[in-house]
Amino acid sequence: MSAIKSRTGSESEILSVGVYRPKRLVPNSEIVDRIESSDEWIQQRTGIESRRIAGADESLLDMATWAVEDALKNAKLVITDIDTLIVATITFPFQAPSAATAILQRLGHPKAAAFDINAACAGFSYGVSMANDFIKSGTSKKVLVVGAEKISDFTDPNDRATAFIFADGAGAVVIAASKETGIGPVEWGSDADNRDSILMDPSWIDIRDTETQLTKAGGKWPNISQEGQKVFRWAVFSVSKAANKALESAGLTVNDIDAFIPHQANIRIIETMAKELGVPDSVLIADDIRVNGNTSAASIPLAMEAILKKHPKLHGKLALLIGYGAGLVYAGQVVKLPPKP
Numbered sequence: 001m002s003a004i005k006s007r008t009g010s011e012s013e014i015l016s017v018g019v020y021r022p023k024r025l026v027p028n029s030e031i032v033d034r035i036e037s038s039d040e041w042i043q044q045r046t047g048i049e050s051r052r053i054a055g056a057d058e059s060l061l062d063m064a065t066w067a068v069e070d071a072l073k074n075a076k077l078v079i080t081d082i083d084t085l086i087v088a089t090i091t092f093p094f095q096a097p098s099a100a101t102a103i104l105q106r107l108g109h110p111k112a113a114a115f116d117i118n119a120a121c122a123g124f125s126y127g128v129s130m131a132n133d134f135i136k137s138g139t140s141k142k143v144l145v146v147g148a149e150k151i152s153d154f155t156d157p158n159d160r161a162t163a164f165i166f167a168d169g170a171g172a173v174v175i176a177a178s179k180e181t182g183i184g185p186v187e188w189g190s191d192a193d194n195r196d197s198i199l200m201d202p203s204w205i206d207i208r209d210t211e212t213q214l215t216k217a218g219g220k221w222p223n224i225s226q227e228g229q230k231v232f233r234w235a236v237f238s239v240s241k242a243a244n245k246a247l248e249s250a251g252l253t254v255n256d257i258d259a260f261i262p263h264q265a266n267i268r269i270i271e272t273m274a275k276e277l278g279v280p281d282s283v284l285i286a287d288d289i290r291v292n293g294n295t296s297a298a299s300i301p302l303a304m305e306a307i308l309k310k311h312p313k314l315h316g317k318l319a320l321l322i323g324y325g326a327g328l329v330y331a332g333q334v335v336k337l338p339p340k341p
Helices: 037-048 060-075 098-105 118-139 190-198 228-249 267-277 295-310
Strands: 011-020 024-027 050-053 084-088 113-116 144-148 168-178 185-190 198-201 205-207 214-216 225-226 259-262 318-325 329-336
Touching: 011 024, 011 060, 011 295, 011 329, 024 098, 024 144, 024 168, 037 267, 050 168, 060 098, 060 168, 060 318, 084 098, 084 118, 098 113, 098 144, 113 118, 118 144, 118 295, 118 329, 144 214, 144 295, 144 318, 185 214, 185 228, 228 267, 228 318, 228 329, 295 318
Parallel strands: 084 113, 084 144, 259 318
Antiparallel strands: 011 168, 024 050, 144 168, 185 329, 198 225, 205 214, 318 329
């Protein structure tokens, strides 16, 4: 009986990161009266001082495409060098065709493998793991992983519980074959019994533009809701354990990393998670949420770019990534941060 022949790939690494942040910066002062809150309360609860909100001329596909172009430029590559494109998003309003194929069409490379994944705020880390596996198996050589969200389309601007949390943006990384290990094993999973702790109901959306522009219909706004305390406890205790396992799987301890880049959900979660992990003072912790809000699947690549810009010495150093969100799903891995462009 003949045997199936397998491909043999190599290790992988992140070559570059690229981002797009919407032009409009919305400070707390602009929204507190509408939701009957205060700047002080928002900052105490979440750490958020401002957030980016996309305009009508910044669709999800626009932002994702611009982030991809930035990542390619920083990697000194062109789109035809890419053989696989993975887009992590929960706010592209079409089951099919995918956002990934739309981006390839826009950029003039319609033949690459392309698909979207829905793992909420863990989507980017899921995508990084998949890209790593594709390269190690020999299926792909260069993969683009994109996290992109226009959550303002799915957030009621008058909801006191969520209107101040969520934001828009996109981030992308180029992952390529390498001789040395640049991406550690993933630690991922879910708590599906509590999957309804975070919900997004898009049933009232009226889609008027096939590119992604949405309009409010039926007198209601599609909205994200969550059980804050339940999600907080799950993230701090269960997801922290997963992050620690990701370190162990990579043969490292928290003392071996140079940066901690978790999903930017809430500064209190980030700080408490770091305490649970025993992150030493020498490790730099991403806090992009303070100025750019919670951008779901886009938050980790956006935070990665921000911390590298603020601390250039981190280029080429080790970072622990951990994403977690609706589902309740999580994924994390240790990565070597990209070199200087």
